[in-house]
Amino acid sequence: GEDVEQSLFLSVREGDSSVINCTYTDSSSTYLYWYKQEPGAGLQLLTYIFSNMDMKQDQRLTVLLNKKDKHLSLRIADTQTGDSAIYFCAERRMGNQGGKLIFGQGTELSVKP
Amino acid sequence: IAGITQAPTSQILAAGRRMTLRCTQDMRHNAMYWYRQDLGLGLRLIHYSNTAGTTGKGEVPDGYSVSRANTDDFPLTLASAVPSQTSVYFCASSDSATGELFFGEGSRLTVL
Numbered sequence: 001g002e003d004v005e006q007s008l009f010l011s012v013r014e015g016d017s018s019v020i021n022c023t024y025t026d027s028s029s030t031y032l033y034w035y036k037q038e039p040g041a042g043l044q045l046l047t048y049i050f051s052n053m054d055m056k057q058d059q060r061l062t063v064l065l066n067k068k069d070k071h072l073s074l075r076i077a078d079t080q081t082g083d084s085a086i087y088f089c090a091e092r093r094m095g096n097q098g099g100k101l102i103f104g105q106g107t108e109l110s111v112k113p
Numbered sequence: 114i115a116g117i118t119q120a121p122t123s124q125i126l127a128a129g130r131r132m133t134l135r136c137t138q139d140m141r142h143n144a145m146y147w148y149r150q151d152l153g154l155g156l157r158l159i160h161y162s163n164t165a166g167t168t169g170k171g172e173v174p175d176g177y178s179v180s181r182a183n184t185d186d187f188p189l190t191l192a193s194a195v196p197s198q199t200s201v202y203f204c205a206s207s208d209s210a211t212g213e214l215f216f217g218e219g220s221r222l223t224v225l
Binding site: 044045 | 115146148152153156157158159163171203205207211212213214215216217218219
């Protein structure tokens with residue numbers, strides 16, 4: 001996942017907003033995703049955004065996409081202790097053999113009470 | 114609904130031994146993937162299969178092989194395990210419309 005970059009750690013207080021950032025490299029990527037991984041578990045899709053959108057909101061989650069800068073962010077409003085997890089962004093790269101997801105390194109979110 | 118089932122959940126293996134990680138899905142997805150997860154490196158694609166009967170190499174395919182005899186099963190084989198293959202392995206399948214990946218719970222492999 002070296003072409004998709006994320007910071008490794010983020011710490012916030014309960015009730016604050018969290019913003020997790022991601023940069024990607026392939027301007028032809030069609031979908032961009034945010035996955036959540038809780039300890040000892042697999043990854044679960046949180047949300048995704050199509051590349052022709054600038055913003056997508058889903059309850060406490062807001063995704064912003066800046067295609068010019070190839071920058072994706074995930075904002076979690078009113079962060080709770082249950083939001084503590086590792087968050088991965090991923091881009092879907094299209095090729096002649098179909099799309100593959102390339103993941104970032106993951107950002108570990110720690111929520112302090 | 115089971116989704117993606119991986120086995121074993123955890124395994125300790127001596128270097129040089131052969132090991133097959135099993136993956137089965139019940140969603141009739143065409144595409145399946147194997148990723149390995151290592152601290153600080155995120156998920157890296159090992160091999161993938163866009164449809165039964167075809168496979169392709171990902172970012173880190175060396176030392177691994179896969180087969181896709183049918184839609185449901187996608188086993189990953191380590192022919193001769195080495196300590197650098199110590200990792201957590203995730204199998205996934207994808208919805209063809211959005212590309213969303215559905216993941217298994219992972220197989221933790223330790224090679225001594």
